[in-house]
Amino acid sequence: xxxxxxxxxxxxxxxxxxxxxxxxxxxxxxxxxxxxxxxxxxxxxxxxxxxxxxxxxxxxxxxxxxxxxxxxxxxxxxxxxxxxxxxxxxxxxxxxxxxxxxxxxxxxxxxxx
Amino acid sequence: xxxxxxxxxxxxxxxxxxxxxxxxxxxxxxxxxxxxxxxxxxxxxxxxxxxxxxxxxxxxxxxxxxxxxxxxxxxxxxxxxxxxxxxxxxxxxxxxxxxxxxxxxxxxxxxxxxx
Numbered sequence: 001x002x003x004x005x006x007x008x009x010x011x012x013x014x015x016x017x018x019x020x021x022x023x024x025x026x027x028x029x030x031x032x033x034x035x036x037x038x039x040x041x042x043x044x045x046x047x048x049x050x051x052x053x054x055x056x057x058x059x060x061x062x063x064x065x066x067x068x069x070x071x072x073x074x075x076x077x078x079x080x081x082x083x084x085x086x087x088x089x090x091x092x093x094x095x096x097x098x099x100x101x102x103x104x105x106x107x108x109x110x111x112x113x
Numbered sequence: 114x115x116x117x118x119x120x121x122x123x124x125x126x127x128x129x130x131x132x133x134x135x136x137x138x139x140x141x142x143x144x145x146x147x148x149x150x151x152x153x154x155x156x157x158x159x160x161x162x163x164x165x166x167x168x169x170x171x172x173x174x175x176x177x178x179x180x181x182x183x184x185x186x187x188x189x190x191x192x193x194x195x196x197x198x199x200x201x202x203x204x205x206x207x208x209x210x211x212x213x214x215x216x217x218x219x220x221x222x223x224x225x226x227x228x
Contacts, residue, residue, distance in 0.1 A: 009153070034216070044203065044219040090155060100146060100171065101217060105155035 002027045004093050006104035013081050014112050021076040021107050023091030030096040033074040035065055039087045083113045119204050119220035126227050134189045134223045136204035143209040145187035149173060150201040162187055163209055199227045
């Protein structure tokens with residue numbers, strides 16, 4: 001069965017600190033991987049996605065994620081966070097050829113000015 | 114502007130009543146989805162539809178029903194059989210066959226409270 005684990009439930013950082021949010025998935029096949037962000041009071045938005053090719057993908061707002069197949073991981077990173085990055089972040093996965101996404105439980109990021 | 118419209122934003126229901134949540138999209142997306150978002154549990158898939166007049170159960174379909182009579186619309190009915198209906202409900206849509214453009218577009222959600 002497919003599953004996505006986000007082990008950090010709430011992360012608190014000061015501005016300019018570096019960020020890494022963990023995401024591990026379980027799926028018996030080729031996968032597509034996604035990170036979504038939900039800013040307070042706003043829609044869920046796509047940050048970045050990985051389908052194939054370079055395992056290091058870059059998204060919007062300076063975020064990047066690295067797909068490590070051997071570790072079934074797709075961790076999200078940002079070198080220097082800003083107060084405006086305060087949001088909830090969701091990792092998601094679907095099987096190649098499938099359309100429905102499986103989401104992790106989310107990580108709430110609070111950035112302190 | 115293209116997007117997904119969910120209505121109403123807030124909904125209150127008495128126990129034992131059915132209630133229908135609206136989801137409309139003008140993106141010409143083939144697939145539509147309903148998720149339920151609870152604190153600490155992320156998003157869980159209720160139902161999805163890849164084509165008109167066809168839909169599939171997700172992980173937590175019990176107590177819910179859907180219809181897909183038009184490509185633009187995918188209403189969700191929360192029935193009285195749903196044991197814990199108070200939650201935030203999100204509708205999403207996506208292109209089915211265009212991999213490069215793939216990604217969900219989400220609506221702004223409906224918060225349902227059973228009183």
